Amino acid sequence: MTAENGRPRDARIDVAVLDAAAALLPEVGYADLTVAAIADRAGTSRPAVYRRWPSKAHLVHEAVFRDADTSIVASTGRLDEDLRNIVARTAALLTSPLARVAVPGLIGEAASDPSLNQRLLDRFAGRGWSGLDAYLSEATARGHLKPGFDAGVLLELVIGSALAAILVRGPDGLTAAWVDNTAAILLDGVRMPTGG
Template identity: 65%
Template sequence: MANENGRPRDTRIDSAVLDAAAELLAEVGYADLTVAAIADRAGTSRPAVYRRWPTKAHLVHEAAFRDSVTDEPPRTGVLDADIRELVRTTAELLSTPLARLAVPGLIAEAATDPTLHARLLERFAAEGWSGTDEYVRAGVESGQIRAGVDAVALIEVVIGAALVAMLVRGADGLTDAWVDRTTALVLGGIRR
């Protein structure tokens, strides 16, 4: 990636900053994490960090989810199996150790930062689970899914269920049994 001046950006700094952010997030938590500490750990400067990420929250978002795959999950064409996989992968994504530390702070900051809010939506709606809208449309056409089901609302329900379950049960509560029960509830709401 190149900056506006045309000089290529040093990707080693990007990687060092993301690594440092992840390490420090695990060590001190979101509230006590500072960009200064991240820059020091990465061996760079605060301005170098802010050139890449406008706020701590943007940086934490990238560090916590950088290795996460939120692409279109494989589809089997079997509604029960496909929805279960959507629920399972969402639970897995949100219950990683870094996500558990980052998500509460990111949610709080996204409420007041429109650019962070947009980036989170982009990851989890546009980039993440892409193809879900087409899958829902095909399911309606085949008679498996009732008309009027909105793909974005479906994803929101699954993400919301996983987030609340993590708060109530802890990350260890998102078991296979939880995935099965949540899948059954989701299917009950979308099945024709």
């Protein structure tokens, strides 16, 4: 990465800022987190932070989800187990200690910030979940799924269910029982009916 004046950007500052944001977020909460406090904790300046991220929300998004693995788990060959694994991984991602503090604020800011909204969409429905289409195609070919089912819609239902549950139940509401029930309901909607 090169700065506008031609000097290479110091990657150590990026790491220090992300680490500072991740450390401060649980201490002060999303609403009270400031770029000035992050810069101070990271040992840098506010302009250095804003050269890297256009807003606090963009910075927090990256700090919270920088290590998140949204790749599709290897297929077990059983649609019920695979769907449960997808629901469980989504719940775990959205209820990590940092996500618990950040997600409500990020959702609120994404409503009025198209670039943040796109980054969140890319994170949860884009490149990381790209294996879902292939997985669902294979499941359809094996006769486990209704033909023509849209992977994007399934992913929206998984993520939407988790976000709605967080809002209604709080992050602690996404229990193993919630994961099982949600996966079972989704499975009934996508599974090829058996028998006559």
